[in-house]
Amino acid sequence: xxxxxxxxxxxxxxxxxxxxxxxxxxxxxxxxxxxxxxxxxxxxxxxxxxxxxxxxxxxxxxxxxxxxxxxxxxxxxxxxxxxxxxxxxxxxxxxxxxxxxxxxxxxxxxxxxxxxxxxxxxxxxxxxxxxxxxxxxxxxxxxxxxxxxxxxxxxxxxxxxxxxxxxxxxxxxxxxxxxxxxxxxxxxxxxxxxxxxxxxxxxxxxxxxxxxxxxxxxxxx
Amino acid sequence: xxxxxxxxxxxxxxxxxxxxxxxxxxxxxxxxxxxxxxxxxxxxxxxxxxxxxxxxxxxxxxxxxxxxxxxxxxxxxxxxxxxxxxxxxxxxxxxxxxxxxxxxxxxxxxxxxxxxxxxxxxxxxxxxxxxxxxxxxxxxxxxxxxxxxxxxxxxxxxxxxxxxxxxxxxxxxxxxxxxxxxxxxxxxxxxxxxxxxxxxxxxxxxxxxxxxxxxxxxxxx
Numbered sequence: 001x002x003x004x005x006x007x008x009x010x011x012x013x014x015x016x017x018x019x020x021x022x023x024x025x026x027x028x029x030x031x032x033x034x035x036x037x038x039x040x041x042x043x044x045x046x047x048x049x050x051x052x053x054x055x056x057x058x059x060x061x062x063x064x065x066x067x068x069x070x071x072x073x074x075x076x077x078x079x080x081x082x083x084x085x086x087x088x089x090x091x092x093x094x095x096x097x098x099x100x101x102x103x104x105x106x107x108x109x110x111x112x113x114x115x116x117x118x119x120x121x122x123x124x125x126x127x128x129x130x131x132x133x134x135x136x137x138x139x140x141x142x143x144x145x146x147x148x149x150x151x152x153x154x155x156x157x158x159x160x161x162x163x164x165x166x167x168x169x170x171x172x173x174x175x176x177x178x179x180x181x182x183x184x185x186x187x188x189x190x191x192x193x194x195x196x197x198x199x200x201x202x203x204x205x206x207x208x209x210x211x212x213x214x215x216x217x218x219x220x221x
Numbered sequence: 222x223x224x225x226x227x228x229x230x231x232x233x234x235x236x237x238x239x240x241x242x243x244x245x246x247x248x249x250x251x252x253x254x255x256x257x258x259x260x261x262x263x264x265x266x267x268x269x270x271x272x273x274x275x276x277x278x279x280x281x282x283x284x285x286x287x288x289x290x291x292x293x294x295x296x297x298x299x300x301x302x303x304x305x306x307x308x309x310x311x312x313x314x315x316x317x318x319x320x321x322x323x324x325x326x327x328x329x330x331x332x333x334x335x336x337x338x339x340x341x342x343x344x345x346x347x348x349x350x351x352x353x354x355x356x357x358x359x360x361x362x363x364x365x366x367x368x369x370x371x372x373x374x375x376x377x378x379x380x381x382x383x384x385x386x387x388x389x390x391x392x393x394x395x396x397x398x399x400x401x402x403x404x405x406x407x408x409x410x411x412x413x414x415x416x417x418x419x420x421x422x423x424x425x426x427x428x429x430x431x432x433x434x435x436x437x438x439x440x441x442x
Contacts, residue, residue, distance in 0.1 A: 065303060072293035082286060085303060086310065164404075171392075171400045179392045183385075186404065 006071045010080070013063050014139075017084050017091075020056045021135040023049060024091045027098040028131055028195065032124040034102065035188060038109040043102040053095040060088045076209075083205045087138065090198040094131065097195040104184045104191070115176035118167075118185050120192060123159040126152055127192050130199035137206045146210070149203035156196040163189040227292045231301070234284050235360075238305050238312075241277045242356040244270060245312045248319040249352055249416065253345040255323065256409060259330040264323040274316040281309045297430075304426045308359065311419040315352065318416040325405045325412070336397035339388075339406050341413060344380040347373055348413050351420035358427045367431070370424035377417040384410040 027049045034042040064081045067073070073081065108114075130152045137146035167186050176182060248270045255263040285302045288294070294302065329335075351373045358367035388407050397403060 061303075065299060068289065068303075069295040069299050074290040078286060078290050082282075082289075082303075082306060085306070089307065089310075168400050168404060172398070177393070179389050183389060183407065 006067075006073070006077075009063075009067045009071065010077065013060065013067060013081070013084055016056070016060050016063060017088060018135065018139065020053065020060060020088065020091050021131075021138075023053055023056065024094050024098075025128070025131055025135070027053070027095060028124075028128050031098045031101050031105075032121070032128060034105050035120050035124060038105060038114065040106050040109045043105040043109070047099050047102045050095050050099050053092055057088050057092040061085055064088075079209055079212075083209050087202050087205055090201045094195050094198045097191045097198070101188055101191045101195075104188045108181055108184045108188075111178070111181060115178055115181055116170055116185070118163070120163070120189060123156060123163070123189065123192050126156050126159070127196040127199065130156070130196050130203075134199045134202035134206065137203060141206070141210055143207060143210045146203040146206040149199055153196050153200040156193055160189045160193040227288075227294070227298075230284075230288045230292065231298065234281065234288060234302070234305055237277070237281050237284060238309060239356065239360065241274065241281060241309065241312050242352075242359075244274055244277065245315050245319075246349070246352055246356070248274070248316060249345075249349050252319045252322050252326075253342070253349060255326050256341050256345060259326060259335065261327050261330045264326040264330070268320050268323045271316050271320050274313055278309050278313040282306055285309075300430055300433075304430050308423050308426055311422045315416050315419045318412045318419070322409055322412045322416075325409045329402055329405045329409075332399070332402060336399055336402055337388075337391055337406070339384070341384070341410060344377060344384070344410065344413050347377050347380070348417040348420065351377070351417050351424075355420045355423035355427065358424060362427070362431055364428060364431045367424040367427040370420055374417050374421040377414055381410045381414040 027046055030042060030046050033039065034046060064085050068078065068081055130149050133145050133152070134149045136142065137149065164186065167182055167189075170176070171179070171182050248267055251263060251267050254260065255267060285306050289299065289302055351370050354366050354373070355370045357363065358370065385407065388403055388410075391397070392400070392403050
């Protein structure tokens with residue numbers, strides 16, 4: 001009976017972290033559109049998600065601690081619950097990055113005509129894929145998929161560096177006198193990259209759960 | 222006997238996290254000097270700390286899990302161990318920020334004469350104080366000190382915004398044609414601010430341990 005009860009609690013926490021994941025994914029998906037459309041209204045709507053994300057994060061951590069205290073799990077179950085505490089934290093921070101991007105979008109959208117063309121759609125798409133795959137790898141305990149996330153992270157890093165070079169060049173060429181606009185563009189690419197970093201943290205936790213070996217700090221490459 | 226053994230294990234983990242804290246503090250202290258002196262050699266030396274920090278982080282997490290599995294602590298002891306897992310994570314990420322700053326310092330130091338004067342000493346000093354106070358608040362379970370860290374975080378944020386405005390203005394005024402140099406300056410201030418954010422996370426964990434109430438997500442202000 002107690003084992004059954006424990007399993008039910010584990011399932012509950014699994015459902016909770018996936019609900020949070022779905023909410024954060026929604027935010028990432030919509031921020032991608034907000035960047036592309038320089039959509040102020042959408043950016044503002046997205047920022048409203050953050051409060052809900054914050055509350056869910058607190059609830060999930062409380063739930064994990066309750067289960068550990070009550071059922072005193074060991075080995076894989078304990079590892080899973082600690083991983084959830086950490087993944088929970090990363091999801092909340094992805095939410096923070098989405099808010100940061102939304103604020104930048106509101107800034108750059110102030111200008112009626114974009115003084116410099118940019119395209120972050122590929123980069124944002126990859127970051128969104130990283131998040132989805134990291135969560136799928138968690139649900140299915142899929143090692144290959146988690147490793148795929150780490151590879152995508154390298155691609156996103158590369159795209160961020162390219163964006164940086166392009167913006168620097170455009171600024172040097174005097175593409176626009178609006179330095180603030182250009183800096184906001186630069187920062188959006190950095191926020192997308194950090195969003196990808198948090199998805200990478202999640203994937204690394206999943207790999208650790210499966211392999212029992214720590215791959216943090218780039219030990220896999 | 223088992224209780225005594227458990228207490229010894231807790232003390233051990235406390236010592237480990239403080240050793241890691243001391244190492245990270247050393248990195249922050251030295252990076253402050255590296256920024257001020259635009260010191261490439263120092264920046265390179267500091268980057269060498271990172272590997273050691275990464276290894277300690279992994280060891281500490283393993284230790285916490287071992288203790289939880291073996292001694293099945295509840296209430297305050299469990300909360301403490303989970304807090305250590307999270308604080309551990311933040312310390313390692315502060316180490317990453319130090320590396321990021323070191324890389325930027327190497328970039329800006331390439332120019333024999335600094336084309337634009339900047340001073341991050343106050344900001345870096347405050348971030349270092351935040352880290353030290355967050356660790357002290359952990360050791361002494363000092364609520365007031367932890368709250369002080371949250372206040373300092375607002376100050377660092379303000380300094381970062383001021384640095385941003387100044388750099389933007391200097392760029393608009395054509396203070397230097399070297400856009401890369403200016404962007405590196407901008408990014409250093411952001412890395413210092415993120416460093417402070419991680420110290421804030423640590424302080425929030427300490428407050429939670431003491432108060433049993435979650436103050437994350439700015440609920441304190």
